[in-house]
Amino acid sequence: MSDTRTRRVAGATDSQQGDHPSGDNRFDLVDKHLKRARYEQDQLIETLHVAQDVFGYLSEDILIYVARALRLPPSMVYGVATFYHLFTFDPPGDHSCTVCTGTACFVKGADDIVQAVSDTYSVPAGETSEDGSLTLKTARCLGSCGLAPVVVFDGNVLGHQDTESTLELVAGAVGGGG
Amino acid sequence: MAAPIDLHEVMEREREERFRTRWRVKACSSTACLSAGAGATIKAMEDLVERDDMVLEVQVIPTGCMGLCSAGPLIRMMRRGGDEADYRNVTPEAAVEIVRSHVLDEEPVPEYQLDTSMPFFTSQERVVLANGGVINPDRIESYVAHGGYQALEKALTTMKPKAVVEEIRKSGIRGRGGAGYPVASKWSLLAAASGKTKYVVANGDEGDPGAYMDRTIMEDDPHRLIEGIAIAAYATGANQAYIYVRAEYPRAIERLDRAIRVARRNRLLGRKILDTNFDLTVEVRIGAGAFVCGEETALMASIEGRRGTPQLRPPYPTEKGLWGSPTMINNVETLANIAPIISRGGDWFASLGTEKSTGTKVFALAGDITNTGLIEVPMGTTLREIVEDIGGGIPDGKQFKAAQTGGPSGGCIPSKFLDTPVDYDSLRELGSIMGSGGLIVMDEDVQMPDVAKYFMEFSMDESCGKCTPCRVGTVQMHNLLQRLCDGTGSKQDLRDLEHLCSVVRDTSLCGLGQAAPNPVISTLQYFRDEYIALIDQQEVVHA
Numbered sequence: 047m048s049d050t051r052t053r054r055v056a057g058a059t060d061s062q063q064g065d066h067p068s069g070d071n072r073f074d075l076v077d078k079h080l081k082r083a084r085y086e087q088d089q090l091i092e093t094l095h096v097a098q099d100v101f102g103y104l105s106e107d108i109l110i111y112v113a114r115a116l117r118l119p120p121s122m123v124y125g126v127a128t129f130y131h132l133f134t135f136d137p138p139g140d141h142s143c144t145v146c147t148g149t150a151c152f153v154k155g156a157d158d159i160v161q162a163v164s165d166t167y168s169v170p171a172g173e174t175s176e177d178g179s180l181t182l183k184t185a186r187c188l189g190s191c192g193l194a195p196v197v198v199f200d201g202n203v204l205g206h207q208d209t210e211s212t213l214e215l216v217a218g219a220v221g222g223g224g
Numbered sequence: 225m226a227a228p229i230d231l232h233e234v235m236e237r238e239r240e241e242r243f244r245t246r247w248r249v250k251a252c253s254s255t256a257c258l259s260a261g262a263g264a265t266i267k268a269m270e271d272l273v274e275r276d277d278m279v280l281e282v283q284v285i286p287t288g289c290m291g292l293c294s295a296g297p298l299i300r301m302m303r304r305g306g307d308e309a310d311y312r313n314v315t316p317e318a319a320v321e322i323v324r325s326h327v328l329d330e331e332p333v334p335e336y337q338l339d340t341s342m343p344f345f346t347s348q349e350r351v352v353l354a355n356g357g358v359i360n361p362d363r364i365e366s367y368v369a370h371g372g373y374q375a376l377e378k379a380l381t382t383m384k385p386k387a388v389v390e391e392i393r394k395s396g397i398r399g400r401g402g403a404g405y406p407v408a409s410k411w412s413l414l415a416a417a418s419g420k421t422k423y424v425v426a427n428g429d430e431g432d433p434g435a436y437m438d439r440t441i442m443e444d445d446p447h448r449l450i451e452g453i454a455i456a457a458y459a460t461g462a463n464q465a466y467i468y469v470r471a472e473y474p475r476a477i478e479r480l481d482r483a484i485r486v487a488r489r490n491r492l493l494g495r496k497i498l499d500t501n502f503d504l505t506v507e508v509r510i511g512a513g514a515f516v517c518g519e520e521t522a523l524m525a526s527i528e529g530r531r532g533t534p535q536l537r538p539p540y541p542t543e544k545g546l547w548g549s550p551t552m553i554n555n556v557e558t559l560a561n562i563a564p565i566i567s568r569g570g571d572w573f574a575s576l577g578t579e580k581s582t583g584t585k586v587f588a589l590a591g592d593i594t595n596t597g598l599i600e601v602p603m604g605t606t607l608r609e610i611v612e613d614i615g616g617g618i619p620d621g622k623q624f625k626a627a628q629t630g631g632p633s634g635g636c637i638p639s640k641f642l643d644t645p646v647d648y649d650s651l652r653e654l655g656s657i658m659g660s661g662g663l664i665v666m667d668e669d670v671q672m673p674d675v676a677k678y679f680m681e682f683s684m685d686e687s688c689g690k691c692t693p694c695r696v697g698t699v700q701m702h703n704l705l706q707r708l709c710d711g712t713g714s715k716q717d718l719r720d721l722e723h724l725c726s727v728v729r730d731t732s733l734c735g736l737g738q739a740a741p742n743p744v745i746s747t748l749q750y751f752r753d754e755y756i757a758l759i760d761q762q763e764v765v766h767a
């Protein structure tokens with residue numbers, strides 16, 4: 047997912063001279079998708095994906111924007127967005143650490159890795175540390191079960207991880223942790 | 225309108241291309257190998273070919289999954305009209321050494337060579353995964369060169385829709401999405417349904433957290449899925465199809481999108497397919513991380529852009545599905561079997577596997593086992609063959625304890641049943657299910673109550689909240705399991721847990737809740753002593 051994100055965000059800076067009424071040209075990218083989807087209401091989930099890719103998360107403004115564009119009640123857009131686990135409503139941290147907790151990784155001790163990162167950086171799974179430096183996430187199977195346990199750090203998939211190697215990885219980017 | 229693709233001409237051209245160089249290097253570029261560094265390995269070989277001016281000698285071809293994911297990156301050296309040698313753990317440096325050694329000295333490099341006579345390779349039967357490690361997933365020509373789209377051409381130009389359904393009936397194939405419903409029966413229902421608009425949906429939600437068969441099919445052989453969908457639509461009179469893919473699979477989404485575009489350009493989709501009167505549009509729809517969306521009624525709600533909550537059936541989707549129109553949902557692996565059945569005949573397919581479970585099944589073999597990866601075996605292969613021969617047994621001299629199939633809806637099978645043939649009915653008798661194909665092996669160190677708790681946590685998180693037994697029951701069962709695993713549970717807790725198992729199973733609205741107790745029930749059935757030990761420990765402490 048990460049390369050799509052960089053591509054789209056890079057696209058946003060390129061088109062800085064574009065003049066979206068909101069003044070935020072990232073909305074242009076959402077508009078582009080909406081146009082391609084012919085403003086069909088059943089494209090709601092796809093549109094939310096695009097918006098989250100572009101903005102990093104779904105703020106209230108964005109949800110209202112999507113609701114208006116698709117002529118849907120904001121309550122429905124909010125209801126759909128909150129139903130699905132992959133949508134997030136808070137800005138992500140500078141770095142992200144996703145630990146796979148699928149069955150294969152669980153059998154190989156993924157829970158210990160989550161616990162260790164969570165304890166070291168005082169960040170509960172699924173949340174971002176207070177200083178905004180690290181988001182800790184869990185995922186249900188990344189499809190690389192042969193390499194269990196699997197950790198994805200800032201988009202890089204790393205197999206055969208353990209508590210030590212993961213903590214080292216995080217410390218390398220975020221710092222010591224406290 | 226452009227002319228449709230000429231399958232035979234493409235095959236001819238591809239054959240020439242194949243013989244153009246003396247050497248071809250097939251390099252697995254599937255997800256697991258990429259995670260193990262295949263990108264750098266492939267780049268190193270391409271650079272070498274360029275730098276050492278071997279362009280006329282060697283071509284490097286990225287392929288889909290070769291199977292033995294734990295030994296990646298994998299490559300295969302193929303000499304024109306001759307020998308092959310497979311290599312494992314191929315770092316960029318190793319790749320350069322291997323290519324040089326073969327091309328310049330005609331010598332293999334034993335240090336990295338993979339023994340393809342081991343049972344991991346010889347005991348498999350590849351139907352669905354036949355193109356894994358063979359074709360380049362990004363090129364339709366590569367799929368066509370290996371017989372691709374010939375089944376569609378055959379069906380459209382020589383068979384009536386009814387005859388296609390009949391061939392599927394003969395094959396005896398049952399759905400690979402978990403429940404094992406006969407495919408031909410479902411197709412007949414949609415074919416018989418009235419209505420101008422009918423839909424076919426490929427279920428690529430693959431929710432079992434330890435399984436990646438469908439992902440591999442969608443990423444590595446997208447045209448096989450599209451061909452299967454087109455045949456299904458033709459047989460049932462549908463003109464619109466969706467592939468529902470979980471958002472966690474961005475590569476699959478990208479590959480399918482591209483494959484659909486290319487197929488349309490070649491008149492294998494769209495209007496007047498292959499110059500016949502059959503029209504079909506296929507679109508990809510993306511999930512957003514909800515296990516329940518694998519359930520067919522929830523999946524349809526999600527395609528419509530709504531919250532993915534399931535509906536009570538009947539009406540079944542084949543009567544009233546997407547936007548109220550008749551809809552048929554098949555699993556991705558089910559549809560990947562269709563082209564070979566039409567090409568080679570239902571009787572051929574029925575000759576594989578067992579009488580009631582025909583064909584092969586793909587499993588994602590993982591956990592405490594030497595060879596992890598994707599395997600495909602005839603139905604009815606015993607668990608022992610899969611674990612001990614193909615899987616190479618348990619590493620570090622440990623003992624096998626259980627095999628988990630069916631994910632959160634399945635169960636754990638203990639060692640005394642290792643000789644059970646793996647088919648729909650035998651697994652059900654043991655209190656597990658075939659599921660979609662996740663097969664996790666657990667060694668003696670794994671505590672079964674922990675496993676039950678793990679799956680209960682999963683079901684609790686994924687319960688959509690619509691019906692009470694599932695929403696509340698899974699939380700209660702998780703609490704009880706948590707107490708038991710912490711060593712603070714009582715005998716009463718265990719009794720409550722067993723009681724809740726039957727309540728939740730019997731009263732939940734959809735398959736998620738109905739099957740959620742399965743991991744608890746099966747571990748209680750076979751590993752009850754482990755639960756008892758946890759309670760005793762506590763009673764000792766209190767004494």
Ligand SMILES: Cc1cc2nc3c(=O)[nH]c(=O)nc-3n(C[C@H](O)[C@H](O)[C@H](O)COP(=O)(O)O)c2cc1C
Nearest residue numbers: 399400401427430431518519520554555558735736
């Ligand atoms: C909670 C739940 C999750 C499911 N998840 C999947 C899934 O991820 N993939 C799938 O193909 N079928 C899944 N199914 C089964 C589908 O409802 C449906 O039976 C299947 O896709 C039909 O295809 P088949 O007949 O080819 O097996 C799930 C069922 C339930 C109850």
Ligand code: FES
Nearest residue numbers: 148151188190191
């Ligand atoms: S369970 Fe972690 S990658 Fe599949």
